[in-house]
Amino acid sequence: MKELLRNRHLQSLTGNGTMAVLSVLTYSILFRFLNEADMGNWIFFQFSFLLLDTFRTGLLQTALIKFYSGADAERQRAIAGAAWYIGLLVTAAFIVLNVLAVPARPYVHDAGLLVVLVWAGLALAVTLPYNVAVWVLQAEQRFDRILWVRLLSQGSFIVLVFLMYLLHQVNLVRVIQAFIASSLILLFLQIDTRVRAEPVFDPPISYTSPSLGDLTVS
Secondary structure, three states: OHHHHOOHHHHHHHHHHHHHHHHHHHHHHHHHHOOHHHHHHHHHHHHHHHHHHHHHHHHHHHHHHHHHOOOOHHHHHHHHHHHHHHHHHHHHHHHHHHHHOHHHHHHOOOHHHHHHHHHHHHHHHHHHHHHHHHHHHHHOOOHHHHHHHHHHHHHHHHHHHHHHHHOOOOOHHHHHHHHHHHHHHHHHHOOOOOOOOOOOOOOHHHOOOOOHHHHOOO
């Protein structure tokens, strides 16, 4: 039984299945708590955020996993550090674009677009550590730790939404704030449950960054 539970394919399948269930649960809760307009704007915000996040992930994830897997410890730290640096640059570029769009806010009357202009940059910034952590753990094939990281993130989001419901504070802005807070909780807790693989949450300044060509997928 222990060998079965340690099987990486089973852990990966369990993790994906668990997150699918939690995703359905999360949307069911939000459909119950939010009004129709706020729910529609939340879906638009999620679509916009995921579109930008997919660009960042596509740029880094495959290359990181390819070069990190099978490398020695020093090289792994260098690859992870390079991913951090490039991820920070890409995220900073999105934030700059977000800031440049701020003067246009008075002329934007669509609530969904306004939410994206206000919160998308911050959401991309706080989710970068989560993304890098998951990518590194994927390269290490530590699907058990990936499950823990995802449970911490999604679970804390659900708890925060329920807390706001009890306080009669559930609205679109509060839900987005809960989404951002769930990433901050994951970042600042850094609880010692072997969820945090070295050097996943180490400051990126501690790495020696290889050239950008080293992270280019051939």
